[in-house]
Amino acid sequence: MIINHPILGPRDAQEFVYLGDAALIDRPDGLTAGNEAFHDYVYLRDNPAGVHRELWYHEQGDRSWLVVTRNTVTHEITGVELARDVARSRGRSK
Amino acid sequence: MPDLVLKPLTALGHDAPLTESLGPWTLTERADVALASLAPRRGRAEDVARIAAAAGIALPSPAMSAMGAVFGSFWMTPEMWMIEAPFDSHSDIRAHLLGLFGDAASITEQTDAWVRFDLSGENLPHLFEKLANFDLATAPEGAATRTVIEHMGCYLVKRSATQVTIYGGRSSAQSLHHALKLAAQAQA
Numbered sequence: 001m002i003i004n005h006p007i008l009g010p011r012d013a014q015e016f017v018y019l020g021d022a023a024l025i026d027r028p029d030g031l032t033a034g035n036e037a038f039h040d041y042v043y044l045r046d047n048p049a050g051v052h053r054e055l056w057y058h059e060q061g062d063r064s065w066l067v068v069t070r071n072t073v074t075h076e077i078t079g080v081e082l083a084r085d086v087a088r089s090r091g092r093s094k
Numbered sequence: 095m096p097d098l099v100l101k102p103l104t105a106l107g108h109d110a111p112l113t114e115s116l117g118p119w120t121l122t123e124r125a126d127v128a129l130a131s132l133a134p135r136r137g138r139a140e141d142v143a144r145i146a147a148a149a150g151i152a153l154p155s156p157a158m159s160a161m162g163a164v165f166g167s168f169w170m171t172p173e174m175w176m177i178e179a180p181f182d183s184h185s186d187i188r189a190h191l192l193g194l195f196g197d198a199a200s201i202t203e204q205t206d207a208w209v210r211f212d213l214s215g216e217n218l219p220h221l222f223e224k225l226a227n228f229d230l231a232t233a234p235e236g237a238a239t240r241t242v243i244e245h246m247g248c249y250l251v252k253r254s255a256t257q258v259t260i261y262g263g264r265s266s267a268q269s270l271h272h273a274l275k276l277a278a279q280a281q282a
Binding site: 007008012013015059060061062063064082084 | 115156169170171172227238240241242247
């Protein structure tokens with residue numbers, strides 16, 4: 001599998017480490033959002049057969065976090081973004 | 095008080111840096127380079143670029159390296175570079191860079207974290223086909239990347255067609271040296 005890194009171009013997937021659902025970026029405020037929301041954030045994941053947005057870490061490369069849009073059935077990768085850009089576009093990472 | 099005479103050792107544990115022939119290639123351990131990483135603080139990128147330009151420190155584009163009169167540098171990650179300088183004149187490289195950049199950048203001493211091996215000779219891509227998942231033959235001159243050699247994370251800088259620098263973790267210097275030696279035996 002090849003991941004098309006937004007800065008470095010196509011790189012072998014073995015250089016990357018997989019974390020999981022990119023929804024992890026949307027962490028609720030632990031003080032105001034309530035237990036339910038935080039419980040769901042910590043424990044509940046969708047497990048779609050199809051298009052999935054997930055976090056990958058370029059451990060053996062530039063050590064950036066990426067949001068990779070991948071089809072879990074075909075392994076086709078349709079989008080790769082820097083997680084930093086995604087987080088900032090959602091108002092995270094002040 | 096007895097005189098305390100401390101004896102510096104290289105990363106491979108010897109008195110002097112190693113130079114050896116590996117078939118057609120030459121391996122040189124470099125203990126004469128001081129290292130520090132430089133990362134502009136949020137919103138200070140322009141200040142850092144201006145100070146670096148005035149000080150003769152190049153801040154190369156992604157996956158590239160640069161060599162100046164005193165300072166060398168290579169790109170590590172977005173908004174972070176490794177700065178190289180001669181150890182004799184810059185053994186306190188962090189203090190030196192702090193004097194230049196002040197609070198515009200975060201600077202981390204890196205000298206003793208790494209072992210540096212320079213490999214030179216013709217047909218280096220043939221050697222690296224065995225070692226790393228990085229196409230040295232098609233990479234441009236000055237290319238710099240992080241890669242894996244025998245499960246060890248390393249930085250690799252292509253100085254020219256006949257010279258390559260590898261930075262590996264200092265604590266695994268002997269394992270990295272062993273890996274380079276074995277690959278050279280196999281590929282020579």
